[in-house]
Amino acid sequence: MGALLTAGQRHEAPFFADVMNQVRVPRATGRPRKRPEAVAGDRAYDSEENRRWCWRRNIESIIPARNGMHTGPGRPPTCDEEKYEQRNVIERLVGRLKERRRVATRYEKKASHYKAMLQWAFVGEYLKR
Template structure:
């Protein structure tokens, strides 16, 4: 099972989409864009999400794709390398999620129970943001 996530700038998860392990990465994009959070300005992703139709779809929605092109492009599209460096924030969010052993080892057999535990782990990550620090 693959986890596709939305994250904010502070490495906190906003939503998850689960797909099968054999599914292509970009097949989860329409579901991710349907998550009811604020409209993102950038779509940071790795080469697995590279494709003309995805870039066009994102631009139609007013979202700038920051996706490095695959090596097989004859004329690769340009992407903002400075913005792409912020992809490490998303990777760090996944590392924080994987601190929960149950997420890292995927003990749960059903999609429903695994997504429920992902939601609980996300709530634990968000909790320090709501605590009064005085």
């Protein structure tokens, strides 16, 4: 899991590459793989930069196209619907993290303290599994 703290009013889509650079995926051999095989996101992540980032790293982007955004030449991007349905795993994880009052209401004023609490919540979720 990876996390990046930004201002509350900022949208998270511009920070897609920064968060993805923090993610390490385990392999069967034990050495961490630097990139996943596929990345799923909602329509808000549909941007040329995010798709290009995935394409350069040979990662399948499972991001549905926004309505009316791809009207130029060429074929519009595709999205594997069966894989996209698995995105609810992340949504449920976010919901479980927000069950922790300290994470949901952000009592900590310093970003470093809040990130530590968020990592603590990640560890708790990991140990539950």
